[in-house]
Amino acid sequence: MDFLRPASWEEALAAKAEHPTAVPIAGGTDVMVEINFDHRRPEYLLDLNRVGDLYEWEVGQDSVRLGASVPYSRIMESLRAELPGLALASHTVASPQIRNRGGVGGNLGTASPAGDAHPALLAAGAEVEAESVRGSRRIPIDAFYTGVKRNALAPDELIRAVHVKKADGPQQYSKVGTRNAMVIAVCAFGLALHPETRTVRTGIGSAAPTPVRARTAEEFLEAALEEDGFWDNGKIITPSVAKQFADLCAAACNPIDDVRGTARYRRHAVGVMARRTLTWTWESYRGARRASKGAA
Amino acid sequence: MRVNFTVNGRPQEADDVWEGESLLYVLRERLGLPGSKNACEQGECGSCTVRLDGVPVCSCLVAAGQVEGRDVVTVEGLAEFARQRAERDRCETASRGDRTAAPGTSLDEARAWQARGSDSQAGEGGELAPIQQAFIDAGAVQCGFCTPGLLVAADEMLEHHPNPTDADIREALSGNLCRCTGYEKIMDAVRLAAARQGEAV
Ligand code: FES
Numbered sequence: 001m002d003f004l005r006p007a008s009w010e011e012a013l014a015a016k017a018e019h020p021t022a023v024p025i026a027g028g029t030d031v032m033v034e035i036n037f038d039h040r041r042p043e044y045l046l047d048l049n050r051v052g053d054l055y056e057w058e059v060g061q062d063s064v065r066l067g068a069s070v071p072y073s074r075i076m077e078s079l080r081a082e083l084p085g086l087a088l089a090s091h092t093v094a095s096p097q098i099r100n101r102g103g104v105g106g107n108l109g110t111a112s113p114a115g116d117a118h119p120a121l122l123a124a125g126a127e128v129e130a131e132s133v134r135g136s137r138r139i140p141i142d143a144f145y146t147g148v149k150r151n152a153l154a155p156d157e158l159i160r161a162v163h164v165k166k167a168d169g170p171q172q173y174s175k176v177g178t179r180n181a182m183v184i185a186v187c188a189f190g191l192a193l194h195p196e197t198r199t200v201r202t203g204i205g206s207a208a209p210t211p212v213r214a215r216t217a218e219e220f221l222e223a224a225l226e227e228d229g230f231w232d233n234g235k236i237i238t239p240s241v242a243k244q245f246a247d248l249c250a251a252a253c254n255p256i257d258d259v260r261g262t263a264r265y266r267r268h269a270v271g272v273m274a275r276r277t278l279t280w281t282w283e284s285y286r287g288a289r290r291a292s293k294g295a296a
Numbered sequence: 297m298r299v300n301f302t303v304n305g306r307p308q309e310a311d312d313v314w315e316g317e318s319l320l321y322v323l324r325e326r327l328g329l330p331g332s333k334n335a336c337e338q339g340e341c342g343s344c345t346v347r348l349d350g351v352p353v354c355s356c357l358v359a360a361g362q363v364e365g366r367d368v369v370t371v372e373g374l375a376e377f378a379r380q381r382a383e384r385d386r387c388e389t390a391s392r393g394d395r396t397a398a399p400g401t402s403l404d405e406a407r408a409w410q411a412r413g414s415d416s417q418a419g420e421g422g423e424l425a426p427i428q429q430a431f432i433d434a435g436a437v438q439c440g441f442c443t444p445g446l447l448v449a450a451d452e453m454l455e456h457h458p459n460p461t462d463a464d465i466r467e468a469l470s471g472n473l474c475r476c477t478g479y480e481k482i483m484d485a486v487r488l489a490a491a492r493q494g495e496a497v
């Protein structure tokens with residue numbers, strides 16, 4: 001095994017071009033487990049800890065450019081207002097020690113359907129900034145996950161950053177597991193309301209071969225909200241709408257039975273989380289509306 | 297490969313390190329510091345917790361090569377680390393005093409380190425970090441396997457949260473498993489350390 005220690009992003013890209021099989025390691029929270037247990041013996045480890053840019057983020061006009069290695073603990077502390085869904089998801093990652101090391105780049109690189117960040121990224125809307133010596137490109141998050149633990153990266157590409165849309169409305173994240181800490185999701189659900197465009201977006205984790213959106217459910221809810229003027233009148237969402245939304249979210253799953261849960265349970269749980277997160281986000285949308293009216 | 301890094305305030309050099317080796321392995325097997333425990337090697341238990349550039353991490357998940365040039369504090373250096381922190385705090389509140397003696401803990405000292413709290417079994421002495429003393433006084437140690445990781449994690453929390461709520465403590469220690477105590481005495485110990493820290497100011 002060889003340990004490559006690029007001191008800059010350019011050096012990292014050059015190393016990856018020269019050794020496309022090199023396994024990038026940043027927080028190490030996935031890679032080291034595989035090495036410790038002898039599940040993987042990569043020829044090259046490509047250490048990204050010395051590439052400082054990967055630990056930085058910039059809050060722009062419409063989106064946040066989040067460096068691939070910004071630890072989850074920093075996202076929780078510093079980006080709660082801009083990226084509330086991702087901040088909530090970050091808080092459910094493992095434990096403080098793991099959140100101090102792991103970042104979204106690792107979640108994306110591993111592309112496990114159970115990765116905690118995925119539902120939040122899908123719901124908020126995001127693009128993955130991938131780069132190689134050949135150039136840089138932005139991959140829409142919807143096109144990023146291509147199969148179980150597979151993603152759209154080319155062998156010579158590295159993830160530099162994720163561009164996540166800044167929240168323009170309430171976002172929620174929910175995760176089912178056997179305890180509060182140190183838990184791999186049985187399944188997870190992210191929901192973001194986008195009042196500016198009058199759209200909603202969802203993200204489902206651990207209930208299909210890849211993280212997915214529940215598009216039919218989104219379209220249904222958008223139409224229902226539009227039809228009855230909910231965005232303007234801020235009324236409570238009717239139970240039948242919430243139920244239909246929940247059912248459509250459950251139907252978007254394609255889960256399996258495994259040690260963590262059965263397919264049936266996962267489908268059921270996703271429906272429950274969909275209904276709950278809809279209630280929570282809609283309540284806070286109504287609250288914000290009332291507050292801004294009161295101020296006006 | 298060779299890895300140069302700072303351990304408990306002193307520069308150290310580890311040789312013949314295999315590229316896939318963890319920091320935990322280097323500490324235990326190459327530097328002779330077995331305080332950090334190996335219980336799962338997958339980030340689940342926290343018994344290998346150390347501070348890397350001040351931040352608590354699972355040393356079993358840090359590749360040895362990643363610590364090149366960086367700063368690690370292990371449980372063996374915790375007493376000295378806490379003492380220097382307290383001194384720094386005092387210096388900052390008073391005028392800036394001179395810093396005396398070489399900082400940190402040498403490898404020999406760290407290897408020879410033994411708990412000498414003021415406890416009937418552990419004997420007399422003052423060479424414990426306040427959090428270590430609190431663990432003894434509260435009876436928070438049974439088999440002791442989880443203790444080093446808990447001490448490092450709890451000490452770091454108290455550095456940032458002088459008056460933690462129970463929820464703060466639980467959150468900060470949520471990455472550390474204990475299979476003996478049921479956690480209640482550990483909670484007591486951290487509350488005790490926090491209260492004593494408050495009195496000292
Ligand atoms: S040995 Fe590192 S977390 Fe368990």
Ligand code: FES
Pocket residue numbers: 436437438439440441442443473474475476477
């Ligand atoms: S005292 Fe035995 S594991 Fe905690």
